[in-house]
Amino acid sequence: MIEAKQLRKVFDDFVAVEDITFSVGTGELLAVLGPNGAGKTTTVRMMTSILVPTSGTCQIAGFDVVKQPAQVRGHVGVLTEQHGLYERMKALEYLDFFGRIYHIDRDTLKKDALRLMERFDLTDALDRRIGDYSKGMKQKLSLVRALIHNPPVLLLDEPTSAMDPQSSKLVRDAIIELQKDRRTFLITTHNLAEAQALANQIAIIRRGRIVARGTFEELRRRFAGEPLMELRVNGSLSGALEAAAGLVTIQEQGENWLRFISQQPERDNPALLAKLIGLGVEVVTLAPITQTLEDVYLNVVKEDEADERIQRIAQ
Amino acid sequence: MKEFSASLSNALLITRREVRDSFRDWRILGPIIIMTFLFPYVANALAGEMIDFVNFYGGGVISTRAIPFLLMVVGFFPVSLSLVIALETFVGEKERRSLEPLLSTPLTNWELYVGKTLAAMIPPLLASMGGMTIYLLFVVGGSAAWRPQAVLVVQIAILTLVQTLVMVAGSVVVSSQTTSVRAANLLASFILVPMAIVLQAEAAIVFVAPDFNSPTGVAFLWMMMGAMFVVAVLLLRMGASIFNREELLGRSIDSINPKRIAAGIWRSFLSVDDSGHIAHSLREVYARAVPHSLRRVRPMLWVGVVTFIGAFAFGFFIGNMPAYQPDLPPNLMTLEGMTQLQITAPFLEQAHRDQAIGDVYGFHLRYLFVAIALGMISFGVAPLLMMPVMVGVLGFATAILLANGITIAPIWAAAIPHLLFNVPVLILMTTASFRMGALVTKLPPGLTLGQAWNQALGDALKLGVFVGVPVLTFTYLIELLILSPLVRAVVG
Numbered sequence: 001m002i003e004a005k006q007l008r009k010v011f012d013d014f015v016a017v018e019d020i021t022f023s024v025g026t027g028e029l030l031a032v033l034g035p036n037g038a039g040k041t042t043t044v045r046m047m048t049s050i051l052v053p054t055s056g057t058c059q060i061a062g063f064d065v066v067k068q069p070a071q072v073r074g075h076v077g078v079l080t081e082q083h084g085l086y087e088r089m090k091a092l093e094y095l096d097f098f099g100r101i102y103h104i105d106r107d108t109l110k111k112d113a114l115r116l117m118e119r120f121d122l123t124d125a126l127d128r129r130i131g132d133y134s135k136g137m138k139q140k141l142s143l144v145r146a147l148i149h150n151p152p153v154l155l156l157d158e159p160t161s162a163m164d165p166q167s168s169k170l171v172r173d174a175i176i177e178l179q180k181d182r183r184t185f186l187i188t189t190h191n192l193a194e195a196q197a198l199a200n201q202i203a204i205i206r207r208g209r210i211v212a213r214g215t216f217e218e219l220r221r222r223f224a225g226e227p228l229m230e231l232r233v234n235g236s237l238s239g240a241l242e243a244a245a246g247l248v249t250i251q252e253q254g255e256n257w258l259r260f261i262s263q264q265p266e267r268d269n270p271a272l273l274a275k276l277i278g279l280g281v282e283v284v285t286l287a288p289i290t291q292t293l294e295d296v297y298l299n300v301v302k303e304d305e306a307d308e309r310i311q312r313i314a315q
Numbered sequence: 316m317k318e319f320s321a322s323l324s325n326a327l328l329i330t331r332r333e334v335r336d337s338f339r340d341w342r343i344l345g346p347i348i349i350m351t352f353l354f355p356y357v358a359n360a361l362a363g364e365m366i367d368f369v370n371f372y373g374g375g376v377i378s379t380r381a382i383p384f385l386l387m388v389v390g391f392f393p394v395s396l397s398l399v400i401a402l403e404t405f406v407g408e409k410e411r412r413s414l415e416p417l418l419s420t421p422l423t424n425w426e427l428y429v430g431k432t433l434a435a436m437i438p439p440l441l442a443s444m445g446g447m448t449i450y451l452l453f454v455v456g457g458s459a460a461w462r463p464q465a466v467l468v469v470q471i472a473i474l475t476l477v478q479t480l481v482m483v484a485g486s487v488v489v490s491s492q493t494t495s496v497r498a499a500n501l502l503a504s505f506i507l508v509p510m511a512i513v514l515q516a517e518a519a520i521v522f523v524a525p526d527f528n529s530p531t532g533v534a535f536l537w538m539m540m541g542a543m544f545v546v547a548v549l550l551l552r553m554g555a556s557i558f559n560r561e562e563l564l565g566r567s568i569d570s571i572n573p574k575r576i577a578a579g580i581w582r583s584f585l586s587v588d589d590s591g592h593i594a595h596s597l598r599e600v601y602a603r604a605v606p607h608s609l610r611r612v613r614p615m616l617w618v619g620v621v622t623f624i625g626a627f628a629f630g631f632f633i634g635n636m637p638a639y640q641p642d643l644p645p646n647l648m649t650l651e652g653m654t655q656l657q658i659t660a661p662f663l664e665q666a667h668r669d670q671a672i673g674d675v676y677g678f679h680l681r682y683l684f685v686a687i688a689l690g691m692i693s694f695g696v697a698p699l700l701m702m703p704v705m706v707g708v709l710g711f712a713t714a715i716l717l718a719n720g721i722t723i724a725p726i727w728a729a730a731i732p733h734l735l736f737n738v739p740v741l742i743l744m745t746t747a748s749f750r751m752g753a754l755v756t757k758l759p760p761g762l763t764l765g766q767a768w769n770q771a772l773g774d775a776l777k778l779g780v781f782v783g784v785p786v787l788t789f790t791y792l793i794e795l796l797i798l799s800p801l802v803r804a805v806v807g
Contacts, residue, residue, distance in 0.1 A: 082412035
């Protein structure tokens with residue numbers, strides 16, 4: 001549904017996006033992560049045919065972003081980083097304006113607008129001017145605008161950034177529901193937990209390039225290493241450390257705790273416990289440390305920063 | 316036609332929304348109401364007071380001429396609002412970030428541009444026309460002896476419309492290059508100042524020759540309208556060209572970086588291809604950089620050729636008009652004839668001839684760079700106007716010589732180096748300078764306004780420095796070292 005190949009965008013002498021390649025299948029969600037200024041918004045703008053790629057190709061729903069811009073825009077719903085609403089209008093009037101741009105007939109438009117407003121819990125605000133909405137409500141209305149023409153592809157820039165937890169959950173649920181309805185998503189976000197929860201694929205972008213891409217599990221394995229286990233005991237561990245080191249690879253340690261890597265926890269953990277109990281150590285807990293997307297992301301950025309330093313020195 | 320009507324209908328969607336939005340903003344609605352209804356009343360009352368005052372001192376003519384002048388003022392004040400609305404409509408929307416959702420829709424750049432341009436024009440024009448109508452009703456219903464003449468009223472109405480067009484079109488150009496209303500407002504002085512000057516000129520004409528009995532005044536107003544219409548068309552064309560998604564979201568000249576601009580022009584000046592690679596030696600300049608620019612200028616060369624032929628033909632035509640034909644001695648081309656004429660006599664002296672050759676050389680050199688400089692600030696129009704001044708004289712001279720039965724063969728023979736070398740260079744440089752305006756009013760695909768301008772300026776400078784200067788110098792040396800001694804040998 002989305003197929004980007006070697007996308008590149010240069011503004012004068014500034015390379016904003018370099019060699020971006022990815023594909024997102026129907027009903028999938030790709031989360032694009034990266035620091036501010038990494039090239040996320042430029043990528044989304046090229047995918048909506050707002051910016052013309054300097055080189056490379058991109059197809060959205062089978063349409064080429066350079067050769068068929070109107071068709072591309074007709075098949076995507078876009079939520080921009082800033083909501084960009086007309087504050088003197090009311091919600092239905094606003095949606096009517098955008099719906100008519102897409103040539104949706106009046107009855108269908110009104111029906112869909114009301115349905116979506118209800119889905120995003122905005123029905124009570126129908127009679128208020130948009131300028132009087134809260135930030136979260138404005139964000140939700142922007143999302144309704146992106147959905148008003150029933151697009152098969154949705155490009156969402158920070159979809160829940162201004163929302164309270166309840167609204168965020170509402171939007172996340174809506175995204176999951178729309179995914180089931182075979183909609184394809186590309187979202188850019190700084191909310192790593194949200195990306196981890198929603199995405200089929202994650203791409204980390206830095207200095208205009210994709211520095212890591214894959215499922216969360218793939219990225220975790222590649223960048224966060226093997227699963228870590230943590231053991232906590234009553235009293236001091238010092239006498240038992242040598243015994244533990246013979247069984248597992250110790251990563252970090254404290255007075256009464258240690259973290260270790262285990263290739264086969266089902267084999268190593270019972271053996272370690274038996275050994276420690278045999279030495280009279282009172283074990284309080286033995287549990288895996290959960291590795292989040294945040295750990296992965298920080299490791300990716302760290303690695304890329306190191307690469308950048310090496311490149312700079314080489315130059 | 317069907318496609319155009321669908322496009323227009325999309326554009327009107329934008330217009331309707333924006334006009335409605337403007338009328339919901341009291342900061343726009345307030346001045347419109349005041350200027351439509353209150354301002355004509357105030358203007359009429361002031362005109363009455365002024366008439367009584369100047370009549371008391373015997374200045375009757377001033378009193379009657381103040382009435383059409385005030386009609387113009389009543390019409391202009393509301394349209395000045397179009398500048399505010401246009402900046403708000405274009406850059407305001409960009410600043411509030413509400414433009415990007417609109418750019419993400421299937422609307423074309425043209426639909427967005429037309430829709431917004433109309434939206435910026437309609438409320439102020441309604442106020443202006445309404446205000447002028449009310450003012451005229453006051454005048455007609457009042458005691459003043461002056462009665463509006465249809466031609467003058469039509470002229471002022473059209474002038475108002477054209478002024479609005481110029482201001483709105485200028486605002487689009489300004490808006491597309493800035494990211495904040497504040498920056499756009501500061502740049503708007505580049506629109507307001509020339510408009511104020513134009514308004515003063517119009518006021519002077521209306522004061523000096525305000526009625527239909529003064530054909531010169533009427534003609535001047537038509538000419539001003541025509542000139543402003545051309546400016547409006549150029550600005551609209553440029554606006555339509557740069558009002559594109561890429562330019563709107565990718566550019567800003569809120570802060571100018573002279574070093575970067577200079578570097579861009581320098582790169583373009585030495586470029587050997589479209590990718591921006593530069594020549595590193597004089598050999599590479601002539602082998603790659605100059606041919607590269609010549610290839611880019613070539614498609615427009617016909618403009619220079621047509622201007623040259625047209626200018627010569629125009630001069631020839633004027634020279635054939637009896638009113639402009641001086642009596643020349645039939646033996647002008649002989650020593651005796653040249654001695655008789657004050658204009659040709661000095662050329663019999665070697666030093667004067669050499670001096671004249673040097674003057675022509677200097678004049679042509681200046682033309683190269685003045686054409687580029689004026690081309691930069693005139694949408695490329697000035698070089699097209701400069702050429703006739705130069706070439707028209709040749710046409711004129713040829714015509715009067717022929718009309719006096721003087722053979723022109725010796726003159727043309729002496730002008731062979733000019734015809735072979737200088738004329739092609741002048742045509743080339745006129746075209747290259749014209750291209751600076753042509754490119755920014757219709758951007759080549761994939762280029763931004765700045766890039767197109769840099770490219771055209773770089774090409775013009777490159778051709779001027781590496782083709783124009785050497786060729787003109789070569790001609791100068793031939794004339795000085797070969798032709799001048801030859802003439803001396805032949806003429807004595």
